[in-house]
Amino acid sequence: MLNSFVIANPNRCLGCYTCVVACSAAHRKSGLQAAPRLHITYSPRGTMPVQCRHCEDAPCAVVCPVNAIEIRDGMVLVKEQACIGCKMCALVCPFGAITMNGTFPPSIPKPAGQVQSLLAWLAGQKTVAIKCDLCCSSTDGPQCVKVCPTKALQLIAGDQVERLIKLKRISSVAVVDSILNEEGE
Amino acid sequence: MTNSIPEIGKNTEVIFVIGSNTAECHPLVARQIIKARERGARLIVADPRLTEMANKADIWLRVPAGYNIPLINCLLHVIIKEGLFDSAFIKEHTEGFDDVKQAVEEFTPACVAGLTGIPEQDLIEAARLYARAGAASIIYCMGVTQFSFGTATVVALSNLAAITGNLGRPGTGVNPLRGQNNVQGACDMGCLPNSLPGYLNVTDQKNRARFEKEWGVKLPAKVGIKISEVPDAILDGCIRALYVFGENPVMSDPDSNHFRHAVEHLDLLVVQDIFLTETARLADVVLPAACWGEKDGTFSNTERRVQRVRKAVDPPGEALPDWQVFSALARLLDYHKMNYLHPREIWEEVRRLVPEKFGGITYQRLDQERGINWPCPAEDHPGTPILYQGGKFSTPSGKAVLRPVLFDPVQVPGEKAASFKNPLTGSLSELPDETYPFVLTTGRRVYHYHTGTMTRRCEPLDQVGPKQLIEINPVDAARLGIADGDFVKLSTRRGSIAATAWVTERVPEKTVFTTFHFWEANVNELTNHTTDPVSGIPEIKVAAVQVKKISPAEAKQLYEEKKEKYLVDLTREVATKFSQGRR
Amino acid sequence: MTEKESKRVLTVCPYCGTGCGLYLVVEKGRVVGIEPDGLHPVNEGELCVKGYYGYQHIDNTERLTSPLIKKDGKFVAVHWEEALDFVARQLAKIKQESGPDAIALFASARATNEENYVAQKFARAVIGTNNVDHCARL
Structure with a gap:
């Protein structure tokens, strides 16, 4: 079966960040890095959170020099403990779905000068690759999907992809049919 | 709001959003708009910024900040010219149509397109779409009101709704979105210098008599001064003591440096709040208040829905609900008709005094229902989600009063205004010039709220929005050599701030946008305190500004200056000393 | 309220004017989470980011817990009696004078x-x- 993934519908997305914060909260609760794994992205063509597509032949997993990224249980996962923060995965990801980050412990005040997220670091803080893990450590699925107030986010399961592709084939028949008809006229 | 929020999702056919970043500032209202669109409703958005609402609109009118009146007048012009108005409604339920017709005559699509840069065809299409809808709703927010001509703009919008008969029916109306949980309630309860609870004019002897009887004192008849007039009144020596609760005017009021300067001249500043806010730091006395979740009472939302809020936990330390503090002070000042045991008793007094609006709303009912929209005069009354049903208005004649609204960016000529009966006029108090060539407009971001007193102390929220961003168009950024993430300094005639640039098409050319959530770069040091002559609302939404790229070192220096200014370095000491013993 | 008690308290969001219904989840006398009110006609079981996550200020250690009076440019913690007495006397004085x-x-x-x-x-x-x-x- 194909890997599952979460994707947003920009026609519904309000850019309200509820998913982003839910993501962060869920991972913090699981003892993982609390940096959010989806990124609200604004463009003149629409706004939506962007996150990992859990590619079947994931380039991030291929380039990882320490095998910290593995494909298992229908998803692409980063082992935060093994990651060395080399950034190769973030660069090869075609969707910009991987960021390098580490969590600011809440007890430490944030540095006054604003810092770029790619370089946000503190002494003693581990900076690793952060990406969507479909909230595999929580019992009720991806938290972003759960909290989205407009239901713009959807979990697409592997078998659902196959069904969608079948539907696409049906509609492509109609398209080809009309093109050939036009040709014949 | 004249109508209720659920109607947008259920009944509205065309939604006209103007001056409201609904998706970020009222996300759950925006959700109703998305719901409406999915059942086929159409969306018109007028906003200078490419907000999420604008991005989803069928027609986006990119109106430059400050040009709402010509835009609305143009829609009126097209509707009148093409005969799309509701003549029966106008005849039976309005007065003053001819004046409006004459006033909008000059606002042709060609003229307004020239003034605003909005394509003529979009203006015409928007007017047709709005006027032809079976039920059209206008949704607006501070992007309409926070101008020296805010009242005039709202009147123009009500003209638009009235001539198309979009009032008093499900899914229609003129619907302001209130920015704070209980702005509606604070107004309803008479926290206004000219009105007693229930919007009863304070200058009317009959109204005062009603309250004098219950309160047992003679009440002042002179209208008080508005919040925006207070700084000048302090400097003139008229105001010597200021008592502020649950508000942070040093951050939220326009021209903050002026306000701060005025506050220094007070003999007494009392601040009652839940944190040592930027304003509280300047106070002589700070009183600790209980916050949301620690006290009982009611809030009234933007659709006039009175809802019960409940106590879940105890306040920390010695903090008290605001009503108890006022009661205690009243006793010390020898007034003994403010001894309440529970907010329920206070609400009972409100019900007794303003039965026509709140008489039917009891705590008991609020425990069973999810809020009741006032007016609700009797306990068997269901409440009033829709105002002006059947075209009955709360004016002396019972008809909607249409008033002509005139506009000129610089100044409306006196003789033109004089040719109308009772006109309203609008012009901008500050236009861009050589020194201050950009337009600055302000607002909020979704993950923070107002002056950040609460949300910046909620780690999950502060994490996604840790710093101030200044939106600047890529064309301007390229011209000024600014890259995304560079530090930018904004200066107006009133002050300067520095923050990180966000290079984005969200703002049009020659316009920059930022927020008032961060003391590190508080945009209200830059904003203008010129006010609307009727409502006293300040012109926060537009100012002339200079934009300059600065080095990280310069940004750091400005940051240190702001820190000195806002944090007054009292916090750490006080906070650590008194946080002991917290639960 | 007993310390062990865990409960849900129905209330209204404290942020914008939309007035969404929500539950405060309380454990051991502390607010530990928020759940949307599914029966509310406005938000219909949904909330935005501030609705869900904007509650931690309640428990923040910087909360004011005692009245403060500024003496020689520094805030000094005082009892309610002293603070209210000071405010009442100052207000009475200013009212009488001006x-x-x-x-x-x-x-x-x-x-x-x-x-x-x-x-x-x-x-x-x-x-x-x-x-x-x-x-x-x-």
Whole structure:
């Protein structure tokens, strides 16, 4: 079966960040890095959170020099403990779905000068690759999907992809049919 | 709001959003708009910024900040010219149509397109779409009101709704979105210098008599001064003591440096709040208040829905609900008709005094229902989600009063205004010039709220929005050599701030946008305190500004200056000393 | 409330004017989470980011827990009696010297109806001025 993934519908997305914060909260609760794994992205063509597509032949997993990224249980996962923060995965990801980050412990005040997220670091803080893990450590699925107030986010399961592709084939028949008809006229 | 929020999702056919970043500032209202669109409703958005609402609109009118009146007048012009108005409604339920017709005559699509840069065809299409809808709703927010001509703009919008008969029916109306949980309630309860609870004019002897009887004192008849007039009144020596609760005017009021300067001249500043806010730091006395979740009472939302809020936990330390503090002070000042045991008793007094609006709303009912929209005069009354049903208005004649609204960016000529009966006029108090060539407009971001007193102390929220961003168009950024993430300094005639640039098409050319959530770069040091002559609302939404790229070192220096200014370095000491013993 | 008690308290969001219904999840006398109210006609079981996650300020260690009076440029913690007595005497003095209109009150669009009602009553009936306003304009 194909890997599952979460994707947003920009026609519904309000850019309200509820998913982003839910993501962060869920991972913090699981003892993982609390940096959010989806990124609200604004463009003149629409706004939506962007996150990992859990590619079947994931380039991030291929380039990882320490095998910290593995494909298992229908998803692409980063082992935060093994990651060395080399950034190769973030660069090869075609969707910009991987960021390098580490969590600011809440007890430490944030540095006054604003810092770029790619370089946000503190002494003693581990900076690793952060990406969507479909909230595999929580019992009720991806938290972003759960909290989205407009239901713009959807979990697409592997078998659902196959069904969608079948539907696409049906509609492509109609398209080809009309093109050939036009040709014949 | 004249109508209720659920109607947008259920009944509205065309939604006209103007001056409201609904998706970020009222996300759950925006959700109703998305719901409406999915059942086929159409969306018109007028906003200078490419907000999420604008991005989803069928027609986006990119109106430059400050040009709402010509835009609305143009829609009126097209509707009148093409005969799309509701003549029966106008005849039976309005007065003053001819004046409006004459006033909008000059606002042709060609003229307004020239003034605003909005394509003529979009203006015409928007007017047709709005006027032809079976039920059209206008949704607006501070992007309409926070101008020296805010009242005039709202009147123009009500003209638009009235001539198309979009009032008093499900899914229609003129619907302001209130920015704070209980702005509606604070107004309803008479926290206004000219009105007693229930919007009863304070200058009317009959109204005062009603309250004098219950309160047992003679009440002042002179209208008080508005919040925006207070700084000048302090400097003139008229105001010597200021008592502020649950508000942070040093951050939220326009021209903050002026306000701060005025506050220094007070003999007494009392601040009652839940944190040592930027304003509280300047106070002589700070009183600790209980916050949301620690006290009982009611809030009234933007659709006039009175809802019960409940106590879940105890306040920390010695903090008290605001009503108890006022009661205690009243006793010390020898007034003994403010001894309440529970907010329920206070609400009972409100019900007794303003039965026509709140008489039917009891705590008991609020425990069973999810809020009741006032007016609700009797306990068997269901409440009033829709105002002006059947075209009955709360004016002396019972008809909607249409008033002509005139506009000129610089100044409306006196003789033109004089040719109308009772006109309203609008012009901008500050236009861009050589020194201050950009337009600055302000607002909020979704993950923070107002002056950040609460949300910046909620780690999950502060994490996604840790710093101030200044939106600047890529064309301007390229011209000024600014890259995304560079530090930018904004200066107006009133002050300067520095923050990180966000290079984005969200703002049009020659316009920059930022927020008032961060003391590190508080945009209200830059904003203008010129006010609307009727409502006293300040012109926060537009100012002339200079934009300059600065080095990280310069940004750091400005940051240190702001820190000195806002944090007054009292916090750490006080906070650590008194946080002991917290639960 | 007993310390062990865990409960859900129905209330209304404290942020924007939409007025969404939500539950405060309380454990051991602390708010530990928020759940949307599924029966509320406005938000219909959904919330935005502030609705879900904007509650931690309640428990923040910087909360004011005692009245403070500024003495020689520094805040000093005092008891309620002293603070209220000071405020009452100052207000009475200013009222006597310059009239009630020398005092102004900023009420709060963040506080409850009941508190705002009491605040304006305090300004009008106790102080004797209509100088009461709030941040509706901001």
